[in-house]
Amino acid sequence: MIKIVLFIFGLLVLQFGANAQGKIKVACIGASITYGATIENREQNSYPAQLQKMLGNKFLVTNYGVSGTTLLKKGDSPYWTTNEYKAALATNPDIVIIDLGGNDSKLINRVHLSEYESDYHEFIRSFIQLPSHPRIVLLLAMPSFSKDTTAIWDPVIVNQVNRHIQQVAFDDKVEVIDMHSPFVDKEAIMADKIHPNKEGATIMAQTVYENIIQKKDTVFNIFSNLKTEYKAGSFYGYECADFKFDGRDCKIAKPKWSAPGHPWIWRARFWGHEPQTDISLLQRGFHLVYCDVAELLGNNESIKYWDNFYTLLNKAGLGKKAVMEGMSRGGVYVFNWAAVNANKVACVYVDNPLLNIPSWAEGHMKTPVVKDDMFEAFKKDYNITTDEQVRRFKGSPIDKIEQIVKGKYPILILCADEDEAVSPKDNTLLFEKRIKALNGNITVIHKPGFKHHPHSFPNPKPITDFILKGTGQYLQIPENN
Numbered sequence: 003m004i005k006i007v008l009f010i011f012g013l014l015v016l017q018f019g020a021n022a023q024g025k026i027k028v029a030c031i032g033a034s035i036t037y038g039a040t041i042e043n044r045e046q047n048s049y050p051a052q053l054q055k056m057l058g059n060k061f062l063v064t065n066y067g068v069s070g071t072t073l074l075k076k077g078d079s080p081y082w083t084t085n086e087y088k089a090a091l092a093t094n095p096d097i098v099i100i101d102l103g104g105n106d107s108k109l110i111n112r113v114h115l116s117e118y119e120s121d122y123h124e125f126i127r128s129f130i131q132l133p134s135h136p137r138i139v140l141l142l143a144m145p146s147f148s149k150d151t152t153a154i155w156d157p158v159i160v161n162q163v164n165r166h167i168q169q170v171a172f173d174d175k176v177e178v179i180d181m182h183s184p185f186v187d188k189e190a191i192m193a194d195k196i197h198p199n200k201e202g203a204t205i206m207a208q209t210v211y212e213n214i215i216q217k218k219d220t221v222f223n224i225f226s227n228l229k230t231e232y233k234a235g236s237f238y239g240y241e242c243a244d245f246k247f248d249g250r251d252c253k254i255a256k257p258k259w260s261a262p263g264h265p266w267i268w269r270a271r272f273w274g275h276e277p278q279t280d281i282s283l284l285q286r287g288f289h290l291v292y293c294d295v296a297e298l299l300g301n302n303e304s305i306k307y308w309d310n311f312y313t314l315l316n317k318a319g320l321g322k323k324a325v326m327e328g329m330s331r332g333g334v335y336v337f338n339w340a341a342v343n344a345n346k347v348a349c350v351y352v353d354n355p356l357l358n359i360p361s362w363a364e365g366h367m368k369t370p371v372v373k374d375d376m377f378e379a380f381k382k383d384y385n386i387t388t389d390e391q392v393r394r395f396k397g398s399p400i401d402k403i404e405q406i407v408k409g410k411y412p413i414l415i416l417c418a419d420e421d422e423a424v425s426p427k428d429n430t431l432l433f434e435k436r437i438k439a440l441n442g443n444i445t446v447i448h449k450p451g452f453k454h455h456p457h458s459f460p461n462p463k464p465i466t467d468f469i470l471k472g473t474g475q476y477l478q479i480p481e482n483n
Contacts (some may be wrong), residue, residue, distance in 0.1 A: 009319045024176070026063040028053070028214070029080070029090045029136075032101035035144065035206075035451045036067030040197040040299070047200045049096040052207035056480050057214065061363070066090045073102035073269045074113045093132045097208055101181070101480050103143035104196070105160035105168060109151070115162055123389055128318070133399070138176040139213060140167050145196035154196055168239030177258045178239045179213055179285055181206065208479045215477060218259040224289060225256060226319075227318035234468060238277060240284050242263040248310055251294040261287030265348070265473050266315070267325040271296065271332035282466045286475065289320060297379040299331065300338030301397070308339050312346060323411075325350035325469050329457045330374070330424065331356045337399030337406055344409030349472030351459045351465055353416045354424055358400040361428035363392045407442040414445050414468045416459075418452035 029034050038048025045051060050065035058061060066089065071081040081087055081102055090098070097356060102125075126138055142164045144152040164182060171178035184205055187196070191202045198206070225232065225243055231244035237255040245252050253273060258404065266289040267280060273292045280290050293311040298304035316322065325348050328336035333355025340347045356362055359380065366377040367389050386392055399406065408412075417430040430446060437444045447464060453474040459465065470476035 003104065009242055025060060025093040025133075026095045026097065026218075027059050027093065028057070028061055028063040028099065029067050029100050030063060030067065030101070030142075031087075032067045032092060032099075032431070033061060033071045033105050034067065034069035035104065036101050037069050038065070039069050039202065040194060041203060042084055047057075048087075049203040049206035049210070051085065052204055053210055055410035055429065056207055056211045061214075064090070064093070064095075064232075070105060070109055070352070071102065072105045073122055073149060074111055074114045077106060077111045078108070078430040079105070085117060087259065087480075091128060091132065094132050095129070095136050096134055097137045098129050098216065099139050099141065101141040101143070101165040104146065104154045104159065107146070107154050107156075107163050108145070109153070109155075110279055112158060112162075115158075115166070117168045118163070119170050119478070121172055121453060122166070123174060126170070126174050126176060128195070132393075138174070138282060139210070140171050140176060140178045141181045141210075141266075142167055142178065144181045144198070144349045147189045147192060148194075167220040170238070171239035171318065172236040174252070174350075175241075175258070176286070177213065180281050181209065183282065183461050184209060184463065188461075205379070207368060211479060212286065212477050217262050217289065218261070219262065219264070220259045221255075222260045224254060224264075224318050224320065228254075237274070238281050238284075240290075246456050247293065247314060250307055250311075253290075253292040253310065255284060257284045257287045257289060259287055260289070264319055264440060265325065265475060266291055266320045267327050267469070268292070268367070269332075270326065270327055270328040270335040276456060278432070278460065278464040279458060279465045280444050282462050283325075283469060285441075286466075286470070287474075291315060291324075295335065297376060297383070299376075299380050299383050300334040300399075301383040301463075303383070304335060305339050305342060308335075309343070312343070321348075323337065323473075325352045325473060327352070330454070333357050333429075334359065334399060337402065338397070340411075341399070341402040341405035341411060344411075347379060347409050347411045347413050349469060350413045351469060352414070354418050355415060355429065356424050357398060357429040357433045359398045360393055360395050361425055363395075365390060382395065384459070400429070403433075403436045403440060407437060407440040410443065410469070412443045412445070412472045413437065414465065416447050416449060418449045418454060421454045422449055423454035427465070 006089050038044030040046050050063050054063035068084045068086050068434040070079045073084055129136055141172050144161045146156045230245050232243035235242045240255045242255045267283050270293045295304035323346055326336040333352040366374050415430050417426050434444055434446050
């Protein structure tokens with residue numbers, strides 16, 4: 003008991019001294035990953051220690067990590083019973099970063115996962131009710147590459163633990179950071195398949211640093227500005243409005259706070275498919291929007307609907323320029339709209355995009371017995387009745403290079419080199435060549451050996467960085483010497 007009192011007293015002295023200097027107190031709650039297990043010289047190299055160096059003297063970051071602990075009260079080693087939990091509460095922090103969930107995925111604890119959300123709600127309340135009323139930030143559990151199904155197991159993390167965390171973030175309206183996607187391709191920096199090394203701790207610290215430092219507009223609420231009825235729901239832990247506009251199904255996912263200028267990403271097609279880029283931008287203060295114009299394939303009617311939708315969003319407070327995102331046929335929608343709205347586009351990200359409709363349609367004309375709904379919709383959308391009209395069709399993005407280049411916005415294309423559905427040669431590569439011939443700003447990232455699916459990257463960092471730079475939202479991370 004004496005040791006416990008002395009431990010808490012020591013932290014209180016440290017924290018109150020810092021408070022007298024006006025420092026912002028950051029409490030890093032977690033298990034072994036927070037503690038810095040397996041990291042050499044963890045006192046200097048754990049993620050909280052690196053975060054302290056990045057944030058500088060205006061902040062005081064304290065590592066309250068306890069190896070092996072669970073968020074579950076009935077877990078095999080509940081964080082609730084630790085001295086560090088008591089100390090974190092006693093020091094009245096301003097920001098609380100919580101990384102608990104990996105150990106809850108162990109076989110011994112899975113039987114209690116039905117109580118995970120209720121326990122998490124209570125855990126959050128224990129901090130929110132403090133005099134400091136701190137900001138709460140939840141971290142999704144990072145991946146485990148262990149093959150031991152009784153231990154920390156990734157399928158349970160992905161399908162149960164992290165979904166529970168996202169639901170808690172939605173219910174309690176607290177912030178959430180995806181710490182799974184940034185590590186899904188980082189097995190090499192996890193020597194024991196579970197714990198990141200110093201490099202991994204740096205990635206964690208950088209991600210949390212961005213969240214803390216980013217300027218935030220916490221007042222702006224686009225939902226109250228829409229002046230239309232909507233159905234409220236959740237998109238991976240973020241509030242989402244479903245509503246009708248011009249008779250079309252529309253969606254807006256709202257970040258926990260808005261970045262300066264109220265930036266936004268416009269998903270052209272396939273809402274929720276491979277959402278990791280969208281989630282990454284939501285956590286950085288971007289709004290995510292969608293207006294369903296399927297299956298109009300970028301014709302004048304679809305452009306008119308999108309013009310009206312853009313006006314609605316702009317009047318509701320979103321920034322003048324949108325980030326356009328299109329997968330597959332979404333490329334047609336994106337560029338056909340952008341070609342006539344160049345001053346409303348910040349940048350474009352398309353993924354295995356259809357950019358040359360006749361090249362795609364040729365395959366369907368060769369097999370007329372097999373009816374394809376999209377091909378039939380295309381002919382109807384553009385009032386086409388003959389194969390010759392298809393071959394002479396000039397309404398694809400590939401035909402609008404001059405208008406697209408005039409926008410001067412950066413373009414990113416992910417291109418699967420073995421795409422069987424949309425020929426890279428006739429679409430991305432031809433499009434890239436023509437854009438570059440007019441000195442357009444285009445980057446193509448090739449995916450050797452990949453087919454049309456899957457889209458995106460499991461770790462969307464290259465895409466996210468491109469968009470952040472294209473919108474002026476990229477934050478320079480301090481060197482961590």
